[in-house]
Amino acid sequence: xxxxxFTAGLEDVVAVTSDICFIDGDEGRLVYRGYDIHDLIxxxxxxxxxxxxxxxxxxxxxxELQTFNxxxxxxxxxxxxxxxxxxxxxxxxxxxxxxxxxxxxxxxxDPDDADNSYESSVRKAIRLVAQLPTMVxxxxxxxxxxxxxxxxxxxxxxxxFLYMLSGQAPDDYTxxxxxxxxxxHADHELNASTFSARVTAATLSDIYSAITSAVGTLKxxxxxxxxxxxxxxxxxxxxxxxxxxxIRKALADKRRIMGFGHRVYHTEDPRATHLRKMSKExxxxxxxxxxxxxxQAIERVVKADKKLNPNVDFYSxxxxxxxxxxxxxxxxxxxxxxxxxxxxxxxEQYRNNRLIRPRAEYTGIKRRAYVALKDR
Numbered sequence: 101x102x103x104x105x106f107t108a109g110l111e112d113v114v115a116v117t118s119d120i121c122f123i124d125g126d127e128g129r130l131v132y133r134g135y136d137i138h139d140l141i142x143x144x145x146x147x148x149x150x151x152x153x154x155x156x157x158x159x160x161x162x163x164e165l166q167t168f169n170x171x172x173x174x175x176x177x178x179x180x181x182x183x184x185x186x187x188x189x190x191x192x193x194x195x196x197x198x199x200x201x202x203x204x205x206x207x208x209x210d211p212d213d214a215d216n217s218y219e220s221s222v223r224k225a226i227r228l229v230a231q232l233p234t235m236v237x238x239x240x241x242x243x244x245x246x247x248x249x250x251x252x253x254x255x256x257x258x259x260x261f262l263y264m265l266s267g268q269a270p271d272d273y274t275x276x277x278x279x280x281x282x283x284x285h286a287d288h289e290l291n292a293s294t295f296s297a298r299v300t301a302a303t304l305s306d307i308y309s310a311i312t313s314a315v316g317t318l319k320x321x322x323x324x325x326x327x328x329x330x331x332x333x334x335x336x337x338x339x340x341x342x343x344x345x346x347i348r349k350a351l352a353d354k355r356r357i358m359g360f361g362h363r364v365y366h367t368e369d370p371r372a373t374h375l376r377k378m379s380k381e382x383x384x385x386x387x388x389x390x391x392x393x394x395x396q397a398i399e400r401v402v403k404a405d406k407k408l409n410p411n412v413d414f415y416s417x418x419x420x421x422x423x424x425x426x427x428x429x430x431x432x433x434x435x436x437x438x439x440x441x442x443x444x445x446x447x448e449q450y451r452n453n454r455l456i457r458p459r460a461e462y463t464g465i466k467r468r469a470y471v472a473l474k475d476r
Contacts, residue, residue: 115456116298120154120444121287128367132287133157137370147257147440148172149280154287154444155222173330175230176251176260178202181209183248184284185219191243195236195432196319198243203228203315216411216449221307225354225443228311233257236432245405258260258282258310261436266424273385274423277378281416285434287363287441293317293324298441301449302456314442315435321358324431324438326347332418334391343397351405359414360402368409376414381421391418441447 132135133153142148145159151403152168153158160168183207207213210227212220238248258279262270268280277452288294301307311323317359318324337346350357362369374393383389395410395418401406420430 102260115290115295115458116449118289118445119157120448121441123289123364125362125364125366128365128370130288130370134385135159137284138373141280141374145283147279147437150283150286151440154440155225155447160462166288171226172230172257173253174251174253175227176234178231178234178248179206179209182206182235183234183238186238191245193318195239195243195428196238196315196324197436199232199235200312200315200319200414202239203232203308204312206231207306207312213306216304216306216357219381219452221447224307224425225447228307228443229439232436233261233407234264236429236436238259239432240265240385240426240429253264259281268295277382277419280374281376281419281433282437284374284412285416285437286443287438287444291323292320292344293438294418294442294445298449299456301446302453304450304453307383307443307446309444310446311439314438318435318438324357326411327413327417327420328427328430329431330414331391331421333358334394334418335420337394340390340393340397343394344401347398347401348405357402359417360406360408360410362409363409365409367413371412372410372415375412375419376410379415379419379422382419388422391421394418 120260123129124131132140132150132415135153143462146165148169149159149165151172152165173313182202184204186198186202210224213222234251235247241248249267251260251264255263256275256279259270259275262275262278274394290298293314297310300310302312302434316457321329327356337343379392379395380389383392395415397437399410399414402410417430420433425433
């Protein structure tokens with residue numbers, strides 16, 4: 101048997117084959133099924149089209165999109181069992197923990213629960229994509245002592261989420277800005293949460309189990325929770341005039357600065373390019389560009405001193421905050437987008453499955469003599 105080679109964090113280890121998402125770390129390109137994200141956004145592609153593309157490999161025709169969108173809209177409402185469970189949970193609980201629980205409970209009450217065929221898994225995937233925004237808004241309103249707002253059928257996926265959060269239909273600019281953020285976060289190859297979903301699916305467990313694994317993984321501050329930490333940093337700084345001094349001291353103190361660098365990209369994260377622009381625009385529309393200005397000052401210092409570029413988390417923080425999203429919802433919002441990629445990868449895993457079972461490099465003692473309890 102050939103000797104295995106240890107690679108910390110599985111960095112650059114190829115674990116699966118996939119034709120869903122491609123990242124060119126040297127050129128800073130993110131590609132969904134052959135389409136550059138810059139082109140998808142410039143072409144006014146909708147999030148619903150991106151979900152269809154990730155699942156089926158092609159952008160939908162007008163008729164296909166109409167049918168697909170209708171299937172999503174029809175599944176937006178949460179089942180009574182899910183809402184009942186939510187009201188048994190502590191309203192002070194972490195939003196991602198509450199979301200993880202609701203995803204799991206949804207599997208129990210899914211009409212296809214006992215059917216793990218591929219066709220059934222596609223139907224479950226539709227429900228998961230459709231209902232995650234409803235879950236997240238219901239959680240937020242529950243935490244605030246409010247009743248959930250029922251989804252509307254006449255709004256887009258992005259617009260309906262914003263409506264269910266506040267009860268007010270969003271304007272076109274905010275809806276499109278949020279939709280672009282959803283598209284940018286939709287998939288990112290074999291990131292930690294996607295990998296955990298595929299590992300679970302590879303055991304031939306059901307898709308709800310796989311997505312529950314993904315949600316739990318996304319909760320970690322080194323993955324989905326990073327933009328929350330970025331916003332908390334900006335709130336701590338408080339003033340653009342002190343941002344450069346603050347960040348230089350933080351770097352000197354070896355404080356971890358979230359939102360910079362990436363395991364794959366060796367140049368600017370292409371998602372940050374769009375989010376930087378939207379952070380600026382959203383601040384201008386709200387008459388408060390201070391968080392964008394602080395972000396700019398931090399970026400200049402970190403790029404100059406550490407040669408690190410901002411990643412997707414850095415400018416998404418200030419953009420979401422200026423949209424009015426509470427900081428504790430940043431990671432659940434990430435899940436609302438990434439569910440499209442998670443489900444695409446789980447379905448791909450089912451189509452060509454092989455159990456994912458890596459090895460560990462053992463560093464402990466390899467042989468010891470057993471000593472009876474009375475002699476220890």
